[in-house]
Amino acid sequence: MAKKKTISKSDLITFFMDHVLMHDHKPKSVYAFAKAHNFDEAKFYEHYGSFEALEQSIFKTFFDNTHSILNKSEEYQSFDARNKLLSFYFTFFENLTANRSYVVYALGNHKEQMKSLKTLSQLKSSFNNYIEQLGINMLDLKQDRLEKIQNRGLKESTWLQLLITIKFWLDDTSPSFEKTDIFIEKSINTGFDLIDTTPLQSIIDLGKFMIREKIRMN
Known part of the structure; x- marks a missing residue:
């Protein structure tokens, strides 16, 4: 099977969250993580330098999603x-x-x-x-x-x-x-x-x- 050519931050976050919830621990290595999800290891490093950086970005993503929803609300703007x-x-x-x-x-x-x-x-x-x-x-x-x-x-x-x-x-x-x-x-x-x-x-x-x-x- 051909490896995925495009991997986004959102993809990596989804893969990572699924992994820790299924296995109750972080992936053993970036290499193993990439292999399990069929993409080149280098694709990971295009977005994150480590799993720790990815973990930190997850909670920022929760914030960003919240902020995006609120900014779309005209009612919120008037508060x-x-x-x-x-x-x-x-x-x-x-x-x-x-x-x-x-x-x-x-x-x-x-x-x-x-x-x-x-x-x-x-x-x-x-x-x-x-x-x-x-x-x-x-x-x-x-x-x-x-x-x-x-x-x-x-x-x-x-x-x-x-x-x-x-x-x-x-x-x-x-x-x-x-x-x-x-x-x-x-x-x-x-x-x-x-x-x-x-x-x-x-x-x-x-x-x-x-x-x-x-x-x-x-």
Whole structure:
């Protein structure tokens, strides 16, 4: 049988996921993997330098699929940051659920150490960029250094929230993972309520006004 001439990233991801779910371990080598799926080993390296790189790209693919679906929705485009993030979560976890067996294989043995998993590094990068583009209202600190610290804190806290939600979903045994849906809604809303800058910004503005007026009166 002639070997396949064209192999895409999507093909490699499908072959890899099928292999680990059937055998409960990664392929022994790229050579064996290529031979099993009837393509030249060099085709693998056109897309990935290792199985580890392929694994990382799988979770980024879940993100990319989610982002693509959302961007096609006119309703999503009209949402504020809170509802955009809620939509992202619900759609992202639909993607995870459709591939739950693989996600459990990839993360199930590392639920306590997910924050440091290299497997999620590409997902983290894409998710952080997404958070940055949401335009979440933060305090106007008027100092670049402080605003950078604030933005970094937002990215780290939202990433940690995503990891906690993934762990909750991995442990969830409710029908259709309905408890995860409830957890998503409550945690996202609580998070936005905690960073709601309107009351605090008003207090800061009042303080500035009082200081200015005191200086003028003196």
